[in-house]
Amino acid sequence: MPAIEVRNLVKRFGSIVAVNGISLEIEYGEIFALLGPNGAGKTTTISILATLLKPTSGEAKINGYDVVKEAAKVRQSIGIVFQDPSLDDRLTARENLDIHGRLYHMSREERQRRIEEVLEMVELLDRADSIVKTFSGGMRRRLEIARGLMHKPKVLFLDEPTLGLDPQTRRHIWEYVEKLRDEGVTVLLTTHYMEEADYLADRIAIIDAGKIVAEGSPSELKDSVGGDIIKIKCSDAENMLKKLVSNGYDAMLVDDEIVIKAKEAEKMIPKIFAIADEEIKSITYKEPSLEDVFIHYTGKVFRDEEVDEIEASKMKWRMRR
């Protein structure tokens, strides 16, 4: 039995299809990432799996329990770290965890022991009795991860765990997520940071417009693109593209750059120069990244402009608190 089993999940909000037939199987102990741009349906999917939303159609089971019919048992099996902060910032870290433990019917001794354990893990033990209001964004995130683990869930959901954090703090959070392997908990995380999915996940599902477009381990995904990536900037890209395609190259235009997939890039580059009458401004090649995987499967760049706007407003909202 897999830890998470999703079959043909669909969620509509009026005429908008947020999740469009997602199927997943995640084994116990795996760290699995849903990678995609904002609005791809990641948070909606997690909300359904955490019993906060009902699916329009399809089926999902967590730890063997149906998310609609056995919601109470699902809730007992999961922990979740939301995208938006959800701590009570008037209480201390310890009190937040204690109340959480009570809501999961943990005994007093169990709660006391576990609070020490999870705070130790996220290195907040020395701040256990400080009011959460005095915590930085990174500390709050760590405390939320600790709270998600408090009741020893089988499955932990992390919805954009490092959204709005600076790169250094992000690294720090990654280390804690890595440690979750030792806890033996199954982790489903969503992210729109490529390097986050690449660094943390055993397996990744790339999600775009409510659909899973590719799935596999980071290296499998990169291999599936087929070899290296050559990128060319030139004055007349349209014309250049036509010539390359007619010469049998696997090329496409992404924004104003020509992207070519190549088995052995270093041998191909001189040939490209030979074909080109166009003035080549620059030419680079590298091994494929997850970003290239995304481009390969969706034919578009991983758009970040919108994301940045949403993120900026979220961060503003966080700062206000």
Next chain:
Amino acid sequence: MEDEKMISDIYAIYLREILRLWRQKVRLVTMIMMPLLWLGVIGNAFNSVMNLPTQGDFLSFLTPGILVMTMVFTATISGITTVFDREFGFLKEMLVTPIKRESILIGKMLGGVTQAVLQGILILILAIFMGVKFSGAMSIPGMFLTMFLVSIAFVSLGLAVASKITSMEGFQMVMNFMIQPMIFLSGAFYPTTFLPDWLKIMVKINPLTYGVDAMRYFAIGVNEFNIIADLLILLIFSITMILIGGHFFRKS
């Protein structure tokens, strides 16, 4: 087993409400300052200019009214705190835990009632220091019963409002157009016998009138209506408000 779980869930939610109250020292200070101003300043000022022939000194007459008014404010505001829970995400945290929705509702209501009754007790102590004598029949248990009924009704009202209105501005509007008229038309500050007829009708359809009347009966033995009728109306009002509050809270 199930009941036991539910009680411990309710207690957890309740505990959080009380911890929050304890942390917000400003709220505690307000709880003491508001009645001090009303009783100490307004009460004593009117006491020297007003002389009620039938109802004893004005401060004693005013004390039960101020007690009810302050509790109504405190109870309504505490019901409104659900707005903050939603805005700051804690509601979501509660909704993904295995506890029943009803436990969240009851825990929050009891938290609000505790706060309002605590406020009531503070006023009683203050009033005793100012020389008010509580001489009504069944004083203490009667006053506590009335305080409980009034506060649970208005905590529920606050919850209902908070489930529908999501901004602080909307909340201000409710306070100004619902709570304040109810208080002014309840006889909390003056005997209603001297009012013109059209105002008397407004007073009679106001459920809070009977809360004030019951409180005055228990506190100083002065009342306009039948005490059993007072308590019955108050009870029906409270139950109605609990049902309405519960309904809106579940829906939101």
